[in-house]
Each structure stands twice: as C-alpha cells, then as structure tokens.
Amino acid sequence: MNDIRINKQRLWDSLMEMGEIGGTEKGGCCRLALTDLDKQGRDLFVKWCEEAGCSITVDKMGNIFARRPGKDNSLPPVAMGSHLDTQPTGGKFDGVYGVLAGLEIFRTLNEQGIETQTPLETVVWTNEEGSRFPPAMVSSGVFAGVFDLEYGLSRADLDGKTMGDELRRIGYYGEAEVGDREFKAFFEAHIEQGPILEDEHKQIGVVTDAQGQRWYEITLTGQESHAGPTPMPSRRDALVGAARIVELVNRIGMENQPNACATVGLMQVFPNSRNVIPGQVFFTVDFRHPDAKVLERMDQALREGAAGIVEEAKLEMAFEQIWYSPPVPFAEQCVSSVRKAAEDLGLSHREMVSGAGHDACYIARVAPTSMVFVPCEKGISHNELERADADDLAAGCNVLLKAVLEHANG
Ligand code: GLV
Ligand code: MN
Ligand code: MN
Ligand code: MN
Numbered sequence: 511m512n513d514i515r516i517n518k519q520r521l522w523d524s525l526m527e528m529g530e531i532g533g534t535e536k537g538g539c540c541r542l543a544l545t546d547l548d549k550q551g552r553d554l555f556v557k558w559c560e561e562a563g564c565s566i567t568v569d570k571m572g573n574i575f576a577r578r579p580g581k582d583n584s585l586p587p588v589a590m591g592s593h594l595d596t597q598p599t600g601g602k603f604d605g606v607y608g609v610l611a612g613l614e615i616f617r618t619l620n621e622q623g624i625e626t627q628t629p630l631e632t633v634v635w636t637n638e639e640g641s642r643f644p645p646a647m648v649s650s651g652v653f654a655g656v657f658d659l660e661y662g663l664s665r666a667d668l669d670g671k672t673m674g675d676e677l678r679r680i681g682y683y684g685e686a687e688v689g690d691r692e693f694k695a696f697f698e699a700h701i702e703q704g705p706i707l708e709d710e711h712k713q714i715g716v717v718t719d720a721q722g723q724r725w726y727e728i729t730l731t732g733q734e735s736h737a738g739p740t741p742m743p744s745r746r747d748a749l750v751g752a753a754r755i756v757e758l759v760n761r762i763g764m765e766n767q768p769n770a771c772a773t774v775g776l777m778q779v780f781p782n783s784r785n786v787i788p789g790q791v792f793f794t795v796d797f798r799h800p801d802a803k804v805l806e807r808m809d810q811a812l813r814e815g816a817a818g819i820v821e822e823a824k825l826e827m828a829f830e831q832i833w834y835s836p837p838v839p840f841a842e843q844c845v846s847s848v849r850k851a852a853e854d855l856g857l858s859h860r861e862m863v864s865g866a867g868h869d870a871c872y873i874a875r876v877a878p879t880s881m882v883f884v885p886c887e888k889g890i891s892h893n894e895l896e897r898a899d900a901d902d903l904a905a906g907c908n909v910l911l912k913a914v915l916e917h918a919n920g
Contacts, residue, residue, distance in 0.1 A: 514618060514619075514622050514624070514911070515618075515904075515908055515911075516611075516614045516615060516617075516618045516904060516907045516908055516911055517614065517617070517618060517621075518900055518901065518903075518904035519900075520614060520617065521610060521611065521614040521900075521903060521904060521907055522900045522903065522904075524558070524610045524613065524614065525602055525603065525606060525607065525610055525903070526602070527554070528551060528554060528555075528594070528602070528606050528610065529602030529606070531547055531550045531551045531554065532547040532551070532596065533602075534599070534894050536894035536895065537602075537894060537895070538596075538599060538600055538601050538602065538893065538894025538895065538896060539596045539600050539601060539602050539606075539894075540596060540597075540598050540599065540600060541594065541595060541596045541600070542595060542596070542598065542639075542641065542642045543595035543636060543637035543639065543641070543642045543643055543673075543676075544572070544595075544636070544637065544642070544643075544673060544676035544677060544679075544680055544682075545642075545676075545680075546680065548594065548595055548680065549680035549681065549682065551594045552572075552574060552594060552634065552680075552682060555574065555576070555594065555609060555610075555613070555634060556574065556576070558613055559576035559613060559616070559632065562576075562578070562613065562616045562617055562620055563578065563616075563620060564576040564577055564578050564616065564632075565577050565579075567684065567686050567691075568682055568683075568684025568685070568686065569653070569684045569685075569686040569687065569688045569689075569690070570659060570663070570677075570683060570684055570685075570686065570687065570688050571636050571648075571649035571652050571653070571659070571662050571663070571673075571677070571688045572636040572649065572673075572677045572682035572683065572684060573633060573634065573635055573636055573649050573650070573653060573684075573688065574633065574634040574682075574684075575589075575631050575632075575633050575686075575691065576612075576613070576616075576631060576632045576633075577629055577630070577631045578616050578619070578620075578626075578629060578630045578631070579629050580625065580626045580627055580628045580629040580630065580918065581625050581626070581627050582627055582628065583629055585627065585628040585629065585694065586628065586691075586692040586693055586694045587628055587629040587630055587631040587691075587693060587694065587918075588626075588628055588629075588630055588631075588693065588694050588695050588696075588697075588914050588917045588918040589630070589631040589632070589633055589693040589694075589695070589696045589697075589873075589877070590608070590611065590612035590615065590630070590631070590632050590633070590696070590697050590698065590699070590910060590914060591608060591609055591612050591631070591632050591633030591634060591635065591696075591698065591869070592605045592606070592607065592608025592609050592634075592635065592638070592698050592699070592700060592868070592869060593605035593606075593608075593609070593634065593635050593636075593637075593638030593639070593869060594606055594609055594634050595636070595637055595638060595639050595641075595642075596639065597639055597641050597892045598641060599892070599893060599894050600639075600892060600893075600894070600896070601886075601891060601892075601893060601894060601895070601896025601897070602896065603701045603886065603891075603896055603897075603898045603903075604700070604701060604703065604891050604892065604896060605638055605639075605700070607699060607700060607701055607884075607898070607903060607906075608698045608699045608700050609632060609633075609634055611699040611903075611906065611907040611910050612630075612631075612632030612633075612699075612910075613632055614907055615630070615632075615907065615910065615911050615914060616630065616632065618911065626915065626918035626919055627918055627919045628694055628917075628918045628919075630914065630918060631693070633696075633869075635647070635649050635650045635653075635869040636648075636649035636673070636677070636682070637649055637665075637673065638650070638867075638868070638869055640725075640867075642667045643665040643666065643667055643673050644665065644725065644727075644794075644832060644833070645665075645725055645832060645833035645835075646723075646725075646833075646835075646867050647835065647867055647868070647869055647871060647872055648662050648665055648673070649662060649688075649869075650869035650870075650871075650872040650873055651872045652688045652689065653688050653689045653872070653873070653876070654689065654872040654873060654875045654876045655689055655875070655876070656872055656875065659688055662688070663677070668778075689876070692876075692877070693873070693876070693877035694877070694878075694917055694918070695841075695843075695844055695877060695878045695879065695914075695917040696844075696870060696873045696874075696877045696878070696879040697844065697848070697870075697879070697880060697881070697882065697910055697913055697914055698868055698869060698870040698873075698879075698881045698882075699881070699882045699883075699884070699906050699907065699909075699910045700864075700866075700868060700881060700882070700883060700884075701883070701884055701885070701886040701891060701896070701898050702715055702862075702883040702884065702885055702886055702889065703865065703866045703886060703889065703891035703892070704865050704866075704889045704891075705888060705889030706860075706862060706889070707860070707862075707883065707884070707885035708885040708886070708887070708888065708889060709889075710860060711858065712858045712859055712860045712885070713852075713857045713858050713859065713884065713885065713901075713902055713905045713906075714848075714852040714857045714858070714859035714860075714882060714883065714884065714905060714906060714909055715859070715860065715861075715862045715881075715882070715883025715884070716845060716848045716849045716852060716859055716860065716861045716862070716880075716882070716883075717840060717845070717848070717861075717862055717863070717864050717880060717881035717882070717883055718839070718840055718845050718861050718862070718863065718880075719800060719837060719838060719839050719840060719863045719864070720837065720838040720840070720863065720864035720866075720867065720868060720870070720871045720881075721769070721771075721798050721799055721800040721837055721863055721864065721865060722798065722799060722800065722801075722802055722805050722834070722835060722836045722837040722838075723796065723797065723798045723805075723833070723834070723835045723867055724795075724796075724797045724798075724805055724808070724809060724831055724833065724834050724835075725794065725795070725796055725797075725831070725832050725833040725834075726794065726795040726797075726812070726829065726830065726831050726832065727792070727793075727794055727830050727832050728752075728755065728792070728793055728794075728795065728816065728827065728828070728829050728830075729790065729791070729792045729827070729828040730748040730751045730752055730755075730790065730791045730820060730825045730826070730827055731748060731789065731790050731825060731826040731827075731828075732745075732746030732747055732748040732751065732787070732788070732789055732790070732823070732824070732825045732826075733745075733746040733787070733789055734780075734781060734786050734787060734788070734789030734790075735786070735787050735789075736785070736786070736787070737784070737785040737786060737787055738785065740787060745787055746787075746823070746824045746825060747787050747788055747823070748779075748780075748788045748789055748790050748791040748825055749779055749788035749791050750823055751791070751819055751820055751823040751825045751827075752777065752779075752791040752793055754819045754823070755774075755793075755795075755815075755816050755819055756774045756793075758811075758812065758815040758816065758819065759772045759773070759774050759795050759797075759812065760772060762797075762808050762811045762812060762815070763797075763808075765811075766799065766804055766807070766808055769799055769800055769801075769804075770797070770798070770799045770804065770808060771796070771797070771798040771799070771865065772795070772796070772797050772798075772808065773795070773796040774793050774794065774795055774796075775794060775796060776793060776794045777791060777792070777793040777794075778791065778792045778793070779791050780792075795812065797809070797812070798865065799837075800837050800863050801837065802836055802837055805837075809831070813829070816829065835867060835871060835872075838870075838871045838874050839874075840870070840874055840879055840880040840881065841874065841878035841879055841880060843878055844878050844879055844880035844913070844917075845861075845880045847880070847912075847913040847916045847917065848880050848881075848882050848909060848913050849861075850912075850913075850916075851908075851909040851910075851911075851912035851913045851916070852909050854912065855905070855908055855909060855912065857905050857909065862883060864881060864883070866891075868881060880913075882906050882909050882910050882913070883906070884898060884902040884903055884905065884906035885898070885899070885902050886898045887899075
C-alpha cells in the first residue's frame, strides 16, 4: 500500500475540466459562490464522486460531503477538502485543487482496490472566498460552531441577496444539520498563494500555523456637491477621507513588518459621477498577522488614525470590524503526518505559516487538522494568471494520500 501513487494526468485533466466552468479569457476562473456557475461546478463534482462510488450528503450551508466507505463505517471519517468558489478574477487552482485532490485519492484507491479502516470524505465548503458573501470561510465556520446557522444563511452580497436564498435557488440548501458529523482528522491541500516554496525550490509546504485576520467595513459620509462652484476649503469630500485611510492602512502594514498584511480591496463611491464631490464612500480593510497581539496593535492604530482623519476632513464615519479569525496552530499529529509523508516520498519540503485563510482554520477547532501546500508560479494567486505545475500538484496529492492513509488505517 506504501507504493501507491495518484494519477497525475487525471488530476490535471479534472482541474482543467472544472476550470472551464467560469473559465476566463486570460486562463483564470470566475465562479463566484452560489452563482449558476458554482452550481455547475458542484454538480460536476457530485457526478464525479458518484461515479467513484461515493454517497453524497449536503448540509444546510450547502457544504457537500462525498463519502467513500471504509471497513468500519461506525468510525468517524478522515476528511479532506477545500472550496470550489473563486474570486472574480481568480485562478483554476485556489480551492479547487484541495477538492479534486480528495477525489483523485478516491479514484486511486478504487483503482487499486484498497479499502481503508475508517471511511474517507472529501468536502466542498461553501463560500470560502468571502468575495461575494463576506466573511470568508463562513460555512466551515458554521460547521465548527464559530457562527450560528442563521448568521451564515443571512450573509448578503452587495445586491442584498442572501446565502440562504441563493442556496435554495441553486438547489444546494441540503437537509443535513450543519456540524452534525465528526472527523477523525481533516487535511486540506492548497497552492501556497505566495512565493516562498518557489523561491526556495521546495515542492511541499508543511503548514504548521495560519495567520490571523481582521476584516472591517467603513462608510464615510460627507456632502455631495457640485465639482465646479464648491470652493475647496468648504468641501466635505468622503473620497478624500477614504484615500487618507487607504494610505493609513498601507502604513500600518509597512510599520508592522515582517509579516503584517494590510489591504483595502473594495471601494464604492457615491454617487460616482465625475462632476459631483463624493458624498459617501464604502470600503473594506483586510488586516493579517500571525501574532494576535500585533493584530490588536494594528486594530488600535486603524481606529485612532481613522478617527483623526475623519475629524480633520469633517466627515462622519461608520466603522465596524465584521470579522476576526484568530491565528491557528495546526495539530501536531497531523502536521507530523504531512512532514513524514513528504520525507518518505523524498520530496523537498519546509515548514510554513499560511498567509491566506482556509477552511482548515475553522475545522481545526473541531478536528485534528493540517494542510499541505504546493508552489504556484511567482506566488501569484487571486489572479487569472495563477498557475501551478502538474508535477507539484501530483506531489502534494501523494503527500495528502499518505497522510490520510496513516490516519485512516492507524
Ligand atoms: C480567501 O481566499 C482569503 O484567504 O482571503
Ligand atoms: Mn483557497
Ligand atoms: Mn482564495
Ligand atoms: Mn483563502
């Protein structure tokens, strides 16, 4: 059983086929959570899993559990998985890899006629990206008891459509209660989404921790008025205030190096007309750091700095931290299985902290969990140019297989 290897070409072909659903001209993918395209991606995954002999369960957050029976089906499964939703200008690998790596493991075990002691599951977590429905990782969060179901289902997009309505519309509001199953362990394979592995010529990232995140929503209100007759000194320009806060956010990130990340990624200007002084601006802030204390200091600096800016610019501010996901240490027994699998397979590897958020961060609260990273080209992700090498993807999937087998048979 030690010699089995996954099928590199089949994994690659499945990634490319899934990537066609929402495929973009630049070779990326736009498959936002709970859109018709997300439904198509889910349907394809379910079809492939059924063909691989799995039974399918969908819960009320639309999380999909594809189960391959084991010798003793009274035991909790060893689970794998990630997400199928993407960013608006996303790639073909972020999330999808972790899902299809799980499927590839089922196909490999079937082909080899291998039965594991515990059942295995591959999970698709709904709306990991949080791009359409903030916050990120919301459905694994409900599963782990971080959020309640009502909170999850009421998350709304910028048009006011809720996750609950959209889940029903696409037919993925399942019957199972969310969180009503136990995992013996959970493993998520993912592209690194940063440059470290590629720079150091390492094929496998053994992920020991994930950094914490704080997300904010800020609305600044000034006064709309005519861009011609309104004198500069009397203006209450909400966009000028927002621009200063963007500067502040960037400075906070720079002042907390190494490791801090600080981003304003979304902004809406009202009324967004070239000859009207902007009366209102809505924007988001994303702060990340592996140390909760530093994140706290960044939070303080943002609150104090933003208050000063709006006072000076004569604006009103609605300021809300909408999400805090603390730093996550992964379980030593799972981290060491990933390390050992990489060693046994003779693959170059290093330990690392995840810069991105992943469903594994929440599942770590309810099951021993860890992650396997593989390199992506130039570390580029959340971009249509996201690329990964078929050999690296296969190597990561083989590591995943070994780690999963150790827990499923041990
Ligand atoms: C989502 O992919 C995130 O890590 O922000
Ligand atoms: Mn992802
Ligand atoms: Mn992502
Ligand atoms: Mn992510």
